[in-house]
Amino acid sequence: MTRSPATPLPPPKARRRLREAAALTQTQLATRVNVTRATIRAWESGRTAPRGRKREAYARLLKTLAEEDAARRTRSAPPPEPAPTPEPASVLEPVSGPASDTASDPVSGPEKGSEPEPGSGSEPEPVPEPAPEHPALTPAQAFDALYEFSAPALVRQAYLLTGRRELARESVERAFQTAWERWPEVARDRDPVGWVRATAYEFALSPWQRFRPRHRQPEPPPADPGDRTLLNALLRLGPQHRRTLVLYDGVGLDLPETAAETEASTPAAANRLLHARETVAGRLPALADPRVLHQRLTELASAERLWAAKPTGVRKGGERRARFRTRAAIAFTVALIGATALTVRTAPTHYEPAVSPGVAVRGVPPRVAPGSLSEAERELRQKLRDRLQDGPERLEPRLE
Incomplete structure (x- = not known):
C-alpha cells in the first residue's frame, strides 16, 4: 500500500515570520490549530514536524496567513531600499550564497539555416556550443561538501559555548551524524548549516554532559590572559544567555533568527542579549x-587549535551508531517476545483461590489448669469409683 505524500510546509523560519506578520502569539496560533504552545514552538524551530491532520490544519492556516501577508504587502508597496553593503565574513560562520554561474554573452552569429549574402565572401561564424552541465552530487558528496564548509566554524562556536575542545568537536560530529541520518530533510532545508548548528548547540549545552567522567576534569585554559578572562566571563553566563550572545555577536545572526534558533520570543532574546552584554x-x-x-570573540575562537574529523569518518560513525541502535532495538524486541512467550507458557490455566488469612476467634474462655479438689468433689469421685467397680445391679425379668 502506497503512502500519500505529506502536505508541504514552508521552512521553520518562514512559519515564524508569517505568525509575527499576522501579530499572533504562539498561544493564539496553538489555539487555532488545537495544539499546545510548546508544540508550535517546536514546529517553528524545526525540531519536530507536524503529522497527519495537525499538519494539514497547520498548512491551511499558514497558507491563509501567507495570503493575508501578500495582500498587506500589495496595499502598502513601500519603495525599494538600497542593498546593504556586505560585511567581511567572520571566522565564526562561513558565508555562503546560492551558486550562480556568470559568463559573458557569446557573440551572436547568423541564425541557423541562413545563407551568406552573395558576393560578401564571408562565411557564417560557428555557433558556440553550450557549456556542459555539472553532474549532480550524490548524497555522500553533498554531505562531505557541507561538512568541509561549515564544520571548522561550528567547532569554534561550540568551543565558545562550552570552553572544552573535545566536547566542541564531539558535539559537531554528533550533529553531523544526526544530519546524515536525516539527510533528505536536511538537504531540502533552506539553511542546512543552521540546522546542524542548532543540533550541535543542543548537544553541547545538554545538562547531562556534566555526568560524563571524561568531562569532569578541567581542560587547560587559553594561554593568553585576556582570552582566559573572556572565556571565564562567557562561561559564567547561563546557557541560553551564552548561546544568544554567540549567535548574535559572534555568528552575526539577526535578532528574529536568534530568537527562532533559541526557541524564544524576540523580546526575550533581546533581553537575554542585553543581560549577557552587561555581564561581560x-x-x-x-x-x-x-x-x-x-x-574579541573571533580572536578567541581563532586562537585555539581546534580540529574536526574527516567527513568520511563522521558518516561511517553515524552509520555504525544507526546499526547499533537498530540491533539493540531488535534484541530488545526479541527479548520482550521471549519473556512474553515464557510467561504465557508457565502461567496457570485455572483459577486457584488464595488461602484466606487466619482470623482470631474471640469470646473463648482461657484454658485454666486443674487445682485442688474440694471435700464434696472428693466424695463424688470416690462414689463414682465404687459404683464403677461393683457395676450396676442386674435386672432380671420376673413373671407376675
Whole structure:
C-alpha cells in the first residue's frame, strides 16, 4: 500500500515570520490549530514536524496567513531600499550564497539555416556550443561538501559555548551524524548549516554532559590572559544567555533568527542579549562596544587549535551508531517476545483461590489448669469409683 505524500510546509523560519506578520502569539496560533504552545514552538524551530491532520490544519492556516501577508504587502508597496553593503565574513560562520554561474554573452552569429549574402565572401561564424552541465552530487558528496564548509566554524562556536575542545568537536560530529541520518530533510532545508548548528548547540549545552567522567576534569585554559578572562566571563553566563550572545555577536545572526534558533520570543532574546552584554562588560569594560566584542570573540575562537574529523569518518560513525541502535532495538524486541512467550507458557490455566488469612476467634474462655479438689468433689469421685467397680445391679425379668 502506497503512502500519500505529506502536505508541504514552508521552512521553520518562514512559519515564524508569517505568525509575527499576522501579530499572533504562539498561544493564539496553538489555539487555532488545537495544539499546545510548546508544540508550535517546536514546529517553528524545526525540531519536530507536524503529522497527519495537525499538519494539514497547520498548512491551511499558514497558507491563509501567507495570503493575508501578500495582500498587506500589495496595499502598502513601500519603495525599494538600497542593498546593504556586505560585511567581511567572520571566522565564526562561513558565508555562503546560492551558486550562480556568470559568463559573458557569446557573440551572436547568423541564425541557423541562413545563407551568406552573395558576393560578401564571408562565411557564417560557428555557433558556440553550450557549456556542459555539472553532474549532480550524490548524497555522500553533498554531505562531505557541507561538512568541509561549515564544520571548522561550528567547532569554534561550540568551543565558545562550552570552553572544552573535545566536547566542541564531539558535539559537531554528533550533529553531523544526526544530519546524515536525516539527510533528505536536511538537504531540502533552506539553511542546512543552521540546522546542524542548532543540533550541535543542543548537544553541547545538554545538562547531562556534566555526568560524563571524561568531562569532569578541567581542560587547560587559553594561554593568553585576556582570552582566559573572556572565556571565564562567557562561561559564567547561563546557557541560553551564552548561546544568544554567540549567535548574535559572534555568528552575526539577526535578532528574529536568534530568537527562532533559541526557541524564544524576540523580546526575550533581546533581553537575554542585553543581560549577557552587561555581564561581560562588567568584567571587561573594554568590550562594551558590540563591534569590539565581536572581534574579541573571533580572536578567541581563532586562537585555539581546534580540529574536526574527516567527513568520511563522521558518516561511517553515524552509520555504525544507526546499526547499533537498530540491533539493540531488535534484541530488545526479541527479548520482550521471549519473556512474553515464557510467561504465557508457565502461567496457570485455572483459577486457584488464595488461602484466606487466619482470623482470631474471640469470646473463648482461657484454658485454666486443674487445682485442688474440694471435700464434696472428693466424695463424688470416690462414689463414682465404687459404683464403677461393683457395676450396676442386674435386672432380671420376673413373671407376675
